[in-house]
Amino acid sequence: MTTRVGIREVAKAAGVSVTTVSHALNDATSSRVKAETQQHVRDVARNLGYAPNRLASGLRNQRSQILGLVSDEITTTPFAGAMIRGAQDAAYERGYVVMVVNSGLDSELEHREITMLQQHQVDGVVYARLYHQGVELPPALSGIPTVLLDAVTGDPAVSSIVPDEVEAAETAVEALIRAGHTRIGMINNVDDIPATHGRLEGFHNALRRHGIEHDPRHLVIGQPITSGGREAALGLLSHPDRPTALFCFSDRVAMGAYQAAAALGLTVPEDVSIVGIDNLELIADSLWPGLTTVALPHYDMGRWAVNRVLDDIERPGAPPKQVRLACPLIERGSVGPPRT
Amino acid sequence: MTTRVGIREVAKAAGVSVTTVSHALNDATSSRVKAETQQHVRDVARNLGYAPNRLASGLRNQRSQILGLVSDEITTTPFAGAMIRGAQDAAYERGYVVMVVNSGLDSELEHREITMLQQHQVDGVVYARLYHQGVELPPALSGIPTVLLDAVTGDPAVSSIVPDEVEAAETAVEALIRAGHTRIGMINNVDDIPATHGRLEGFHNALRRHGIEHDPRHLVIGQPITSGGREAALGLLSHPDRPTALFCFSDRVAMGAYQAAAALGLTVPEDVSIVGIDNLELIADSLWPGLTTVALPHYDMGRWAVNRVLDDIERPGAPPKQVRLACPLIERGSVGPPRT
DNA sequence: CTTCCTTTGCAAAACGTTTTGGATCGGTGT
DNA sequence: ACACCGATCCAAAACGTTTTGCAAAGGAAG
Numbered sequence: 001m002t003t004r005v006g007i008r009e010v011a012k013a014a015g016v017s018v019t020t021v022s023h024a025l026n027d028a029t030s031s032r033v034k035a036e037t038q039q040h041v042r043d044v045a046r047n048l049g050y051a052p053n054r055l056a057s058g059l060r061n062q063r064s065q066i067l068g069l070v071s072d073e074i075t076t077t078p079f080a081g082a083m084i085r086g087a088q089d090a091a092y093e094r095g096y097v098v099m100v101v102n103s104g105l106d107s108e109l110e111h112r113e114i115t116m117l118q119q120h121q122v123d124g125v126v127y128a129r130l131y132h133q134g135v136e137l138p139p140a141l142s143g144i145p146t147v148l149l150d151a152v153t154g155d156p157a158v159s160s161i162v163p164d165e166v167e168a169a170e171t172a173v174e175a176l177i178r179a180g181h182t183r184i185g186m187i188n189n190v191d192d193i194p195a196t197h198g199r200l201e202g203f204h205n206a207l208r209r210h211g212i213e214h215d216p217r218h219l220v221i222g223q224p225i226t227s228g229g230r231e232a233a234l235g236l237l238s239h240p241d242r243p244t245a246l247f248c249f250s251d252r253v254a255m256g257a258y259q260a261a262a263a264l265g266l267t268v269p270e271d272v273s274i275v276g277i278d279n280l281e282l283i284a285d286s287l288w289p290g291l292t293t294v295a296l297p298h299y300d301m302g303r304w305a306v307n308r309v310l311d312d313i314e315r316p317g318a319p320p321k322q323v324r325l326a327c328p329l330i331e332r333g334s335v336g337p338p339r340t
Numbered sequence: 341m342t343t344r345v346g347i348r349e350v351a352k353a354a355g356v357s358v359t360t361v362s363h364a365l366n367d368a369t370s371s372r373v374k375a376e377t378q379q380h381v382r383d384v385a386r387n388l389g390y391a392p393n394r395l396a397s398g399l400r401n402q403r404s405q406i407l408g409l410v411s412d413e414i415t416t417t418p419f420a421g422a423m424i425r426g427a428q429d430a431a432y433e434r435g436y437v438v439m440v441v442n443s444g445l446d447s448e449l450e451h452r453e454i455t456m457l458q459q460h461q462v463d464g465v466v467y468a469r470l471y472h473q474g475v476e477l478p479p480a481l482s483g484i485p486t487v488l489l490d491a492v493t494g495d496p497a498v499s500s501i502v503p504d505e506v507e508a509a510e511t512a513v514e515a516l517i518r519a520g521h522t523r524i525g526m527i528n529n530v531d532d533i534p535a536t537h538g539r540l541e542g543f544h545n546a547l548r549r550h551g552i553e554h555d556p557r558h559l560v561i562g563q564p565i566t567s568g569g570r571e572a573a574l575g576l577l578s579h580p581d582r583p584t585a586l587f588c589f590s591d592r593v594a595m596g597a598y599q600a601a602a603a604l605g606l607t608v609p610e611d612v613s614i615v616g617i618d619n620l621e622l623i624a625d626s627l628w629p630g631l632t633t634v635a636l637p638h639y640d641m642g643r644w645a646v647n648r649v650l651d652d653i654e655r656p657g658a659p660p661k662q663v664r665l666a667c668p669l670i671e672r673g674s675v676g677p678p679r680t
Numbered sequence: 681c682t683t684c685c686t687t688t689g690c691a692a693a694a695c696g697t698t699t700t701g702g703a704t705c706g707g708t709g710t
Numbered sequence: 711a712c713a714c715c716g717a718t719c720c721a722a723a724a725c726g727t728t729t730t731g732c733a734a735a736g737g738a739a740g
Contacts, residue, residue, distance in 0.1 A: 006696060017720050022698060034718065054459045055404060056696035059395045059725045066439075066460070074421040075639070077622065081415040085442060097456055099406075100440045102425060116437055119394045120406070226626035255626050262602055282417065282622050286566035286595050299415070346726060357690050362728055374688065396726035399695045 005048050014044040021045070025052070058121060067091055067098045067306060068117035068125035068144075070110065074102045077280065079130055079298045083149060086302025087126060094310050096123070107138070114140040124309040126302075127151065132162045132194050145312040149305040150298070152194070157320050159308050161301045164324035165198025166205065168294045169247070171329050172275045173206035175292065176245040179273060180337045185218040185243035187232040187253050196249070199277065203247060218243050222253070229256025230263075237264055237272060244272060244338040251276040251283045254291055254334075269336035279330050290332025297325050345388050354384040361385070365392070398461060407431055407646060408457035408465035408484075410450065411442045417620065419470055419638045423489060426642025427466060434650055436463070447478070454480040464649040466642075467491065472502045472534050485652040489645040490638070492534070497660050499648050501641045504664035505538025506545060509587070511669050512615045512634045513546035516585040520677045521613060525558035525583035527572040527593050536589070539617065543587060558583050562593070569596025570603075577604055577612065584678035585613040591620040591633055594674075598627055609676035619670050630672025637665050 011018040016037065023033045024041035033041075058064040069087055074080040084100055091098045099117060103110035117125060118140070128149035129135060135151045137158065148160035176184050186203050189196040200219075207214050220236055222228035229248060236243060237260055248254035254276030258268060266272050268289060276284070279295035304323065311318060351358040356377065363373045364381035373381075398404040409427055414420040424440055431438045439457060443450035457465060458480070468489035469475060475491045477498065488500035516524050526543050529536040540559075547554050560576055562568035569588060576583060577600055588594035594616030598608060606612050608629060616624070619635035644663065651658060 007698095008696080018697085019699080019720055020718085023719090026698080032718075037718085051455060051459045053399070053461060053696050055395050055399045055461050056725090057698070059393070059399055059695090059727090060697045060699085062725075064395060074425050075418055076421070078415055078418055078421075081418075081420050084440065085414050088440070088442065092453070092456075097439055097441070097460060099437055100424065100428070101437070102428065113432070115391055116432075119391045120437060121393060121395050226628070230628065252622070252626060259628055280622065282592070282620065283626070286592060286623070288566070288570065288599055347728095348726085358727085359690060359729080360688085363689095366728080372688070377688085393726050396695090397728070399697090399725090400727045400729085402695075 004053075005050050006053070007050070010041070010045050010048055010050050013048060014041045016041060062121075064121040064123055065096050066120060066122045067096050067309065068114075068120075068122040069098050069100045069128060070114060070117070070125060071100065071102045071128040071130065073104065073130045074100075077130065078282065079296070082298035083128055083130075083302040086299035086304075087149075087306045088302075090303040090306040091310075094307075096306070096310065098306070110138060111140050114138060118144070124313050126305040126309055128302075128305070132165065134194065145309050145316075147305050147309045147312070149301055152322065156322075159312070159320045159322065161304050161308075161323040161325055162194070163296050163301070163327050165195050166202035167324070168277055168296070168327035169199040169202025170206045170209075171202075171327060172277060172294045173203055173247050174210075175275055175329055175331070175335055176247065176273055177206065177210050177212070179245075179335050181243075181245040181273060182212050183215070183218065183241070183243045183338075184212070184245045184247060185220070185236045186247045187229055187236070187249055187257065188219065188221045189224040189249045189253075190221045190228075191224065199249060215243075224250050224253055226252045226256040226259070229253030230259045231256070233257035233260035234263065237261060237266060242272075245335070246272060246274045248274060248276045251278040251280040251291060251293055254293070255283050255287060258287055258291075268334050270339060273335040273338070275335060277327075284330070284332060287334070289334055292332045292335045293330055294327045295330050297327055301325055344393075345390050347390070347392070350381070350385050350388055350390050353388060354381045356381065402461075404461040404463055405436050406460060406462045407436050407438045407649065408454075408460075408462040409438050409440045409468060410454060410457070410465060411440065411468040411470065413444065413470045414440075414442045417470065418622065419636070422638035423468055423470075423642040426639035426644075427489075427646045428642075430643040430646040431650075434647075436646075436650065438646070450478060451480050454478060458484070464653050466645040466649055468642075468645070472505065474534065485649050485656075487645050487649045487652070489641055492662065496662075499652070499660045499662065501644050501648070501663045501665060502534070503636050503641070503667050505535050506542035507664070508617055508634045508636070508667035509539040509542025510546045510549075511542075511667060512617060513543055513587050514550075515615055515632065515669055515671070515675055516587065516613055517546065517550050517552070519585075519613060519675050521583075521585040522552050523555070523558065523581070523583045523678075524552070524585045524587060525560070525576045526587045527569055527576070527589055527597065528559065528561045529564040529589045529593075530561045530568075531564065539589060555583075564590050564593055566592045566596040566599070569593030570599045571596070573597035573600035574603065577601060577606060583612070585675070586615075588614060588616045591616040591618040591623045591631060594631055594633070595623055595627060598631075609674050610679060613675045613678070615675060617667075624670070624672060627674070629674055632672045632675045633670055634667045635670050637667060641665055 007018050011021045024038040101113040124145035126149050129151040152160050220232045222232035246257050276293040279293050284291040347358050351361045364378040441453040464485035466489050469491040492500050560572045562572035616633040619633050624631040
């Protein structure tokens with residue numbers, strides 16, 4: 001690596017002092033340097049390809065311009081990619097860069113990784129989970145501005161953003177109701193997590209709001225994967241007065257429902273309409289017909305989280321905020337009117 | 341943020357000078373400090389929760405201990421997550437951390453992002469693509485140790501790692517041959533990329549090696565997505581002497597083949613065996629029966645790439661190397677003997 | 681007792697910035 | 711002509727490390 005060009009070289013080339021160069025480039029204290037010289041310095045800097053050393057400036061003003069993103073998992077779904085990209089885009093717009101770190105389930109590894117982030121003097125961190133859940137903030141993070149992404153915690157002092165599970169379910173179910181369905185089944189998750197409860201609540205809300213009475217036999221639970229959905233849907237759809245529409249806990253479950261329908265000789269959406277939640281494009285676009293589903297806004301949550309933590313850093317004092325983000329309906333081809 | 345504890349606090353608490361602390365912690369020049377005091381210093385440091393400021397040490401020894409990972413896309417598949425995680429794990433083991441940056445297709449954005457990495461004084465970068473392809477290294481990277489991940493370039497001076505496409509195809513096809521198939525169809529990609537040519541070559545290699553004559557009507561091409569696979573398979577499988585097994589360009593294409601089989605009343609694997617390439621677990625585990633496929637080793641490629649760039653950084657001089665990584669067969673349930 | 685090592689510890693410089701307090705230099709009012 | 715003022719610019723200190731040269735202390739050899 002040829003010796004990189006520093007502020008001194010710029011100063012010498014421009015015929016001014018390093019102070020002047022610094023002032024000219026970070027035009028904060030504007031009146032200290034004449035506009036003409038400022039322009040001159042900038043031209044020289046650009047010509048020399050000067051790129052300020054952020055280690056040095058970070059050391060000097062105790063700001064690394066780095067954000068940490070610690071996430072539990074990263075490889076199983078494209079969700080993590082969406083979160084990361086949202087976080088990155090927002091960070092980039094404000095002159096920051098993000099260090100991603102992920103720890104699997106290993107909390108000791110997580111601790112060491114947070115330590116590394118601290119060593120690199122990250123200005124803040126967003127602590128992310130891949131699936132909406134309650135967490136406890138690792139004590140190593142105390143002292144660093146932190147916001148939660150797709151997770152909540154008991155502490156009202158920490159900001160967080162999660163998808164609005166109940167509203168998402170309402171959106172999904174209302175799409176079915178709007179198409180004319182009244183016998184609507186739901187395949188829920190067995191796990192005891194916020195998504196399970198929130199989506200069930202939204203399901204009931206939507207039915208109630210439209211005065212639809214719910215047949216309790218039309219609510220089943222299963223593993224939140226394709227095979228679980230297949231089995232659950234098989235049960236639901238072989239029922240004599242089977243539901244005409246299925247609201248599935250997730251897109252994978254919905255994929256199982258497609259398989260069950262096919263096995264029973266039912267076609268989607270003519271014989272049974274299906275909606276999911278997730279907008280996993282790999283699945284939703286691949287099914288045939290395409291799966292109408294509600295998108296979990298990982299990208300936007302990522303953006304929000306870093307914007308929030310940057311606000312906390314740059315002008316602290318704003319009260320913490322726990323946000324639930326709305327989830328848009330993505331229409332493809334799996335919802336149609338019930339067969340009369 | 342309470343004032344962080346620095347090396348001076350440690351020195352004072354341990355009753356020695358900062359020099360001694362530094363030597364005690366980075367036991368490089370070992371003979372400078374007595375083993376006993378070294379242990380003492382370390383204990384004190386741990387008790388105080390001392391974490392060295394890497395901005396400062398990076399500034400001092402011109403090593404940031406940061407690696408850049410620039411990637412084109414990140415949100416569409418879980419592949420990016422696997423690459424990133426592999427890169428991270430390898431980096432972590434060697435005391436580095438990675439800054440991920442992604443630019444979509446925008447080459448001007450890419451340039452600015454690389455500039456940011458440079459400002460943060462990254463010690464090296466791995467330049468990644470999500471799908472194996474030929475690229476040109478952006479000039480902004482000249483001067484920084486760089487290795488290519490899932491991409492190749494004309495320059496023999498830069499190291500790279502890609503999946504071994506032809507060997508992957510051979511592995512897939514041999515699984516079919518081993519099960520007893522001889523009438524094997526292939527659904528290839530229309531796009532002119534290395535994967536297309538490599539996998540076709542591997543297909544032919546495997547057939548030739550086993551003395552199987554190939555019916556050219558059993559080779560079709562289509563869009564590398566589910567609908568493309570569905571259409572292609574529909575054509576292939578409605579043929580009078582249809583193939584008994586299908587080698588699909590990708591798992592998404594294979595998913596389309598499943599749909600075509602179902603539409604024609606054929607069952608997998610009794611009537612038709614299917615293999616894919618990708619090991620997209622979201623799809624392969626969700627299909628029924630599970631999809632036997634060849635895994636693209638994104639995690640391992642990520643590991644290799646950062647280990648290589650770290651070798652280049654820490655002890656330069658090794659000749660560059662272009663590696664093609666083997667791809668393992670992942671058996672699920674979509675391959676069986678042909679119906680006699 | 682002197683001399684000469686060896687072992688151990690310290691002071692200070694350096695890395696590339698930002699920023700504070702002052703210096704320089706025209707020009708202006710008296 | 712003198713003091714003063716505003717506008718520019720500069721020298722130097724500071725951020726938290728690592729490392730180089732040196733000093734002090736102690737032990738062995740003469």
